[in-house]
Amino acid sequence: MKITRRDFLKTTALTSLYFAGFAAPGYTNSGTKKNLVVIMLRGGMDGLCAIPIKGDKNFEKLRNKINLDRTLSLSSDFDLHPALKTFKSLWDQNQSAAVHATNIPYTGRSHFDGQNLMESGGKIPYQEKTGWLGRGMKIAGLTGNGLALALPMPLLIRGVPMNNNYFPVGHKLPYPSTLKIIQEAYKQYDEKLLSENLEIIQTRELSNTTSDESWVLASNAANELSKTDGPRVAVFEVDGFDTHAAQGGTNGAHADCLSDYDNIVRSLKSSMTKEAFDNTLILTLTEFGRTIKQNSGNGTEHGYGSAVLMAGGLVKKAQVHADWPGLKRKELFEGRDLNSTIDARSIYASAMSTVFDLDFKRIQKDVFWGENLQNLSDKLFKV
Amino acid sequence: MKNFFRKVAFGIGPNEEVPSDPLNWALSQINEIPDLSWQGKIFSEKELRKHYRNYVYNDRKVLRKKYKDDKTLYKTYKDLLRHETGQKFWESLEISIRHNEGINSQNPVLAKLWMFWGNFFAISEKDMLAYYSTGPYQREIIRPNLNQTFEKMVYDATTSWAMIHHLDNSESAGPKSVTASQEWRRRKKRPATINENHARELLELHTVSPKAGYTQEDVIQLAYIMTGWQQRWSKQKLETGNVWFNSEYHQPGKKNVLGKEYKSGKKSLAVVIKDLVNHPNCRDFVADRLCKFLITDEPTKQMKQPIIDAFKKSDGFLPEIHKAVIKVAFENNNKFKKFQTPENWFIQVAKIGDLQWPPSPKVMDSYELGTKPSRKQRSPERLLRNLGHHPYRAKQPNGWPDHSDEWISPELLIRRLVYAKLSHSFSKIENNNNEYYENIVQKNFDNPGKIMKYLNQKNRTIEKQTLLFNHPEFLKS
Numbered sequence: 001m002k003i004t005r006r007d008f009l010k011t012t013a014l015t016s017l018y019f020a021g022f023a024a025p026g027y028t029n030s031g032t033k034k035n036l037v038v039i040m041l042r043g044g045m046d047g048l049c050a051i052p053i054k055g056d057k058n059f060e061k062l063r064n065k066i067n068l069d070r071t072l073s074l075s076s077d078f079d080l081h082p083a084l085k086t087f088k089s090l091w092d093q094n095q096s097a098a099v100h101a102t103n104i105p106y107t108g109r110s111h112f113d114g115q116n117l118m119e120s121g122g123k124i125p126y127q128e129k130t131g132w133l134g135r136g137m138k139i140a141g142l143t144g145n146g147l148a149l150a151l152p153m154p155l156l157i158r159g160v161p162m163n164n165n166y167f168p169v170g171h172k173l174p175y176p177s178t179l180k181i182i183q184e185a186y187k188q189y190d191e192k193l194l195s196e197n198l199e200i201i202q203t204r205e206l207s208n209t210t211s212d213e214s215w216v217l218a219s220n221a222a223n224e225l226s227k228t229d230g231p232r233v234a235v236f237e238v239d240g241f242d243t244h245a246a247q248g249g250t251n252g253a254h255a256d257c258l259s260d261y262d263n264i265v266r267s268l269k270s271s272m273t274k275e276a277f278d279n280t281l282i283l284t285l286t287e288f289g290r291t292i293k294q295n296s297g298n299g300t301e302h303g304y305g306s307a308v309l310m311a312g313g314l315v316k317k318a319q320v321h322a323d324w325p326g327l328k329r330k331e332l333f334e335g336r337d338l339n340s341t342i343d344a345r346s347i348y349a350s351a352m353s354t355v356f357d358l359d360f361k362r363i364q365k366d367v368f369w370g371e372n373l374q375n376l377s378d379k380l381f382k383v
Numbered sequence: 384m385k386n387f388f389r390k391v392a393f394g395i396g397p398n399e400e401v402p403s404d405p406l407n408w409a410l411s412q413i414n415e416i417p418d419l420s421w422q423g424k425i426f427s428e429k430e431l432r433k434h435y436r437n438y439v440y441n442d443r444k445v446l447r448k449k450y451k452d453d454k455t456l457y458k459t460y461k462d463l464l465r466h467e468t469g470q471k472f473w474e475s476l477e478i479s480i481r482h483n484e485g486i487n488s489q490n491p492v493l494a495k496l497w498m499f500w501g502n503f504f505a506i507s508e509k510d511m512l513a514y515y516s517t518g519p520y521q522r523e524i525i526r527p528n529l530n531q532t533f534e535k536m537v538y539d540a541t542t543s544w545a546m547i548h549h550l551d552n553s554e555s556a557g558p559k560s561v562t563a564s565q566e567w568r569r570r571k572k573r574p575a576t577i578n579e580n581h582a583r584e585l586l587e588l589h590t591v592s593p594k595a596g597y598t599q600e601d602v603i604q605l606a607y608i609m610t611g612w613q614q615r616w617s618k619q620k621l622e623t624g625n626v627w628f629n630s631e632y633h634q635p636g637k638k639n640v641l642g643k644e645y646k647s648g649k650k651s652l653a654v655v656i657k658d659l660v661n662h663p664n665c666r667d668f669v670a671d672r673l674c675k676f677l678i679t680d681e682p683t684k685q686m687k688q689p690i691i692d693a694f695k696k697s698d699g700f701l702p703e704i705h706k707a708v709i710k711v712a713f714e715n716n717n718k719f720k721k722f723q724t725p726e727n728w729f730i731q732v733a734k735i736g737d738l739q740w741p742p743s744p745k746v747m748d749s750y751e752l753g754t755k756p757s758r759k760q761r762s763p764e765r766l767l768r769n770l771g772h773h774p775y776r777a778k779q780p781n782g783w784p785d786h787s788d789e790w791i792s793p794e795l796l797i798r799r800l801v802y803a804k805l806s807h808s809f810s811k812i813e814n815n816n817n818e819y820y821e822n823i824v825q826k827n828f829d830n831p832g833k834i835m836k837y838l839n840q841k842n843r844t845i846e847k848q849t850l851l852f853n854h855p856e857f858l859k860s
Contacts, residue, residue: 154778155778181840200793201797201800245447245448245450246457252454297448298451
């Protein structure tokens, strides 16, 4: 595919994918192309279900109905949910890691406000009309080569003009000869933007009728991300983490969602070239964690602290990075939730600094309004 | 000139006469609010809210407990509950009613303005609102206000159940209110705080806009005035009770918004809204949004001025504001063409293409509560979702954008191409001939010869349809 200077988006009921930030002309000649993939986990991902703490009797008691009966071991302190198989195999190769007891600074427990803030990076819901990733791309000079997504474009990557998208419509396009007539009319009326977009539609390699399984989407994403002139940013969405009931343990509803995440990572790993995967960072993003205590429906309620899962070759080493707040009642947030001791925005700012080769302070200032964030680049990523 | 019929409405259908006086044709449609032209069943907001209640109550209080150990059974029974409460049907019915106003009513100009205001006071995708509430909110709160004052529309939208729910005002409690000092709150360790969402959007999106230069303190003060306006909560109805003023949540004392003082109590909301709608920035903002919707992405001062003047002179009487913008649209008709948003475009396709759209009242009325709606009965909701422009599912409280750039992307353009082609399957057999295209092109374009020449590059009607509905003059009007 010729450089389309566009991004793309794909979606299903469960999973959506957005691409953004194509490399600027000339970029490919200098240095390696690095990619940032963000997987938004909507509904509130339970960090303690994905990465439970080892040997905390209090925790086991509070979750006696939804404890995992089988786990994968990560470290002396933490286990891993068995659904996260790919994450574990990457862990064994030092290509995955996590930050625990972290979240965006939002404690209001509303999905809608929380999801708005996880994407905008701000503190007041709906106040910002752009996303932290969009603003980051903008200062990285990916403007104009970014993409507008309109089947609703996620707020996360708003802030770069000229966005673009891909979303399989499920029907075939009209015949090329018909499109040609329309293209001529656009030209005749000097409709540059329409004309340019129609050109992209006719030349790009993306199918309009493809399957919408999340692994297929991820595989498409992987191919595009592997191209030196392809996009540098891809965004997925996985729904369904809001497990108020039947959250279950090893095979419950939360396990299914974690599996969706793991399948995306697996597909990215298997379909990307080695060089591309080695230069990629895959991060999760969620609005909040979930309560420590199970509810009467064997689910969990909206909480606060969660975990951020990280994968890809730019991960520094296999580790669970945390400033562990503890799970005793007085250590919990409002007596019920895992506390957040690391502002998750520090992770995202550090990731953008690493992938976009930008000074951390600049991101802190221009993307996050100079708020008090830590530079974690050295600790978490290969710089 | 004929693009005016698409600019302020949805074009001229094959069996309609082309009005000889387009301006008066448009102006005459906006004084009265006639009954909806939909001939099938229409359900009240209250009835639909009962379904909302039944869904959330039974999910939260019954199913989650009953099937706590079995995610498959939980999912199965939740799906049954969806159908018992009509969850997959109401949206499509509401969209049918909405589109029917644009296509088959005597006042398509009013229908287009209705859509504008529905998006101005947008209810974005949140909780179960799109399924049960946003359609009836637009019918019962927005539409009857189209011949009232802007002030009344703001007040009614602000105190509507859907908006209160949408912007979390029930969660907002004055820190010095009665409820704030109650024991149970202390025990829960959750201090009573205000939720600023609703107050901020009332300023930013619904009245004066950020250009008014209000501060965060103004937002907080307005939120204080709004404390107490909430859904009447009960164990049986949960959050679906009517909106009322709960004085226990109200922040006592005087408040100050944009330099003006307001007393404590229920009545201050109406007073502050009156002041906000009379703020010069509010008039400018409304004029700007209307021009952006109908005329151009970049309205000029000259365009806005007559609308601002009409607002001022009529004390915000909406028919006068509407008349002003329509006159401006008429005067600028040839100079400025507006790229039509996907839903507007599709309604024009349906009207001019004489499609069997929306599904008929007979089809929709055959739906039985408790059953899964048929493909046809669900088609309006699905189609708009796939077009990328579902009016009840904007992502943010600021609604769908009006700016063309937001709607020109490969993926959205693909949908125009694909749906223009697919629209042929909704066509009537009697229209499957060249005379039909000559008729509609004659009625809707000033240069029918040129357009027909373009269409005649293809022989099959399915191709003609694809060409016509993607012609630059059709996309912009």
